[in-house]
Amino acid sequence: MKTLTINLPDSLDIEEFEAKMLFAGQLYEKGKVSLGQAADIVGISKRSFIEIMRRFGFRVFNYSVEEVEHDIRVALGY
Incomplete structure (x- = not known):
C-alpha cells in the first residue's frame, strides 16, 4: 500500500479518522x-465502513434511479 502525507492548515478542525473517511x-x-480497499484506507472492517458511510454523506450503491429502473426492466424482460 502507498503512503500519502497531506499537510492541512492548522485552522482546519478535522480528526485523522474523518479525513480518512472523506478521502x-x-x-x-x-x-x-x-x-x-476504502475500508483498508481508513483502517476499519468493510462492515464498519458501510455502516459509517452514510454519516459522511456517501452511498454504498452508486446507482441512479434510472439505472435501477433499467436493470429491473431488463431482469423482468421488458
Whole structure:
C-alpha cells in the first residue's frame, strides 16, 4: 500500500479518522477503489465502513434511479 502525507492548515478542525473517511469515501464513489480497499484506507472492517458511510454523506450503491429502473426492466424482460 502507498503512503500519502497531506499537510492541512492548522485552522482546519478535522480528526485523522474523518479525513480518512472523506478521502476513502470519495475514492470509492468515483470507482477508484473497491469497498474493501476504502475500508483498508481508513483502517476499519468493510462492515464498519458501510455502516459509517452514510454519516459522511456517501452511498454504498452508486446507482441512479434510472439505472435501477433499467436493470429491473431488463431482469423482468421488458
